[in-house]
Amino acid sequence: MSTGNISFADKVVLVTGSSSGMGYQMTLAFAKLGAKVVIQGRDSNKMAAAASQVAAVSPKHYTPLQVKADVGSDADLQHLVDSVIREYGQLDVLVNNAGIIAMSPIDDPDLMKKFDEQIKINVRAPVFLSSLVTPHLMRTRGNIVNISSGIGMRAFPGAIGYSVSKWAVIMVSEALALELGPKGIRVNTINPGFIENQAWHDKAGYGPEVGIAFKKGNPLGRNGRIEDIVNMVIFLASDAASYVNGVAIPVDGGITKTIQGTNL
Numbered sequence: 443m444s445t446g447n448i449s450f451a452d453k454v455v456l457v458t459g460s461s462s463g464m465g466y467q468m469t470l471a472f473a474k475l476g477a478k479v480v481i482q483g484r485d486s487n488k489m490a491a492a493a494s495q496v497a498a499v500s501p502k503h504y505t506p507l508q509v510k511a512d513v514g515s516d517a518d519l520q521h522l523v524d525s526v527i528r529e530y531g532q533l534d535v536l537v538n539n540a541g542i543i544a545m546s547p548i549d550d551p552d553l554m555k556k557f558d559e560q561i562k563i564n565v566r567a568p569v570f571l572s573s574l575v576t577p578h579l580m581r582t583r584g585n586i587v588n589i590s591s592g593i594g595m596r597a598f599p600g601a602i603g604y605s606v607s608k609w610a611v612i613m614v615s616e617a618l619a620l621e622l623g624p625k626g627i628r629v630n631t632i633n634p635g636f637i638e639n640q641a642w643h644d645k646a647g648y649g650p651e652v653g654i655a656f657k658k659g660n661p662l663g664r665n666g667r668i669e670d671i672v673n674m675v676i677f678l679a680s681d682a683a684s685y686v687n688g689v690a691i692p693v694d695g696g697i698t699k700t701i702q703g704t705n706l
């Protein structure tokens with residue numbers, strides 16, 4: 443990954459869902475650039491493994507703070523923020539990355555259960571966490587990056603809960619960008635396309651035909667890599683983006699601009 447002259451030396455960065463997947467890779471990148479970071483997850487073993495990898499790349503050998511927290515629990519989110527401030531005394535960047543997907547066609551008997559759960563984790567949690575960190579980000583003139591999805595811009599068949607939740611994330615960012623901009627806090631969104639992270643696609647439960655269809659429909663002829671998203675997170679969170687506020691940036695090779703999409 444190329445991040446030019448960007449530095450996060452001694453900045454405090456909290457990425458939710460940082461014990462695995464894209465959140466882990468984002469945290470690793472922030473740590474490499476000098477940040478004091480947090481490993482937040484639900485599985486202590488995964489968290490410990492991630493923390494030791496992250497500590498190994500920190501230029502000043504900072505050991506990440508580990509906080510076990512379910513973002514679906516308000517009490518856990520309060521505990522997360524309290525722990526970060528107790529340990530580091532400040533917060534500069536929040537990345538609302540933790541998210542879930544549950545395929546739920548309209549005749550799914552569990553439709554509304556899955557719908558509510560995706561709204562809770564993908565939308566409600568970032569809103570509540572943003573409210574908790576606002577006083578701290580005001581002090582550091584920090585910023586928030588929300589991870590939405592290309593599926594927040596173009597609906598995905600059989601995934602109404604995910605599509606609606608990720609669409610709402612864009613408006614969460616827009617609303618907060620206007621409200622928090624005058625307080626010195628920027629808020630932006632990234633809309634990843636189909637990213638090669640098998641763990642995510644296994645959780646979604648669809649087969650390999652979906653990745654093949656996305657690749658075929660993509661103007662660049664490939665699916666996304668985790669580092670494509672990491673690069674954009676680093677840019678948006680950095681001072682290089684100090685005049686960028688309230689945007690939703692697709693990082694998807696252009697697929698959400700096509701008429702045919704995936705033909706799924």
Ligand SMILES: NC(=O)c1ccc[n+]([C@@H]2O[C@H](COP(=O)([O-])OP(=O)(O)OC[C@H]3O[C@@H](n4cnc5c(N)ncnc54)[C@H](OP(=O)(O)O)[C@@H]3O)[C@@H](O)[C@H]2O)c1
Pocket residue numbers: 458459460461462463464465483484485511512513514539540541542563589590591592633634635636637638639641642643645
């Ligand atoms: N991969 C893609 O193609 C793609 C495309 C567009 C958008 N996205 C978005 O990118 C973000 C990261 O996805 P990913 O590909 O890295 O998937 P992932 O590997 O499944 O990572 C999701 C992360 O969220 C965490 N998480 C889920 N529910 C949680 C909860 N209740 N409390 C705390 N943490 C929770 C997971 O923790 P555990 O490890 O404990 O489960 C995991 O660390 C998500 O918001 C997703 O919607 C992904």
